[in-house]
Amino acid sequence: MLALLTAGVALRRLRVLDRRLARTGGGAAEGAGTSGERLDAVETEVARLRDEVAGALRHVAVVRYDAFGDMGGRMSFSAAFLDDAGDGVVVSSIHARGESRTYGKAVVGGDSDVVLTPEERQALDAARSGRAD
Structure with a gap:
């Protein structure tokens, strides 16, 4: 049982x-x-x-500077936004007393077909290397 x-x-x-x-x-x-x-x-x-x-724009660097000698505060900037292949854009904003202008330049393979300013080149190099200068 x-x-x-x-x-x-x-x-x-x-x-x-x-x-x-x-x-x-x-x-x-x-x-x-x-x-x-x-x-x-x-x-x-x-x-x-x-x-x-x-393919994401994940490599980013910003460089601030004085575009004109009579202005202070480093109000102008250049920023680089890149993907892993070095493709993306460099955006610059130039600040003056009476106005601001913004420019965008395409980047392919880590370089642009448009001449870059020293500040734009610095931002691009910093974004590619992953460290600010």
């Missing part, structure tokens, strides 16, 4: 474990396949995100 009761309890526990296993992705062979598929999906997503991040 005790053996029959023990067998019944063991059978009930086995059914509970079997249901839990089914909810988590199946048996050992199925679970390994599912885990492998999940790992492949994660690796694909990581590769896609790496490509996306490489």
Whole structure:
């Protein structure tokens, strides 16, 4: 009688474990396949995100300066925004007493086809190297 009761309890526990296993992705062979598929999906997503991040304008540097001798406070600036390939833009804002002008110059492969000012070149070099001068 005790053996029959023990067998019944063991059978009930086995059914509970079997249901839990089914909810988590199946048996050992199925679970390994599912885990492998999940790992492949994660690796694909990581590769896609790496490509996306490489194209982001994440290398940034700003150089502030006085554009005119009679002005103080270093109100003018040049800022470089680049991706991992060195593509992006250099933006300069020249501040004078009566006005401010803003310029943008495209950068491809770490250089511009338009002549850069020394301050723009400094911002570009600082963004590419990752450190301010």
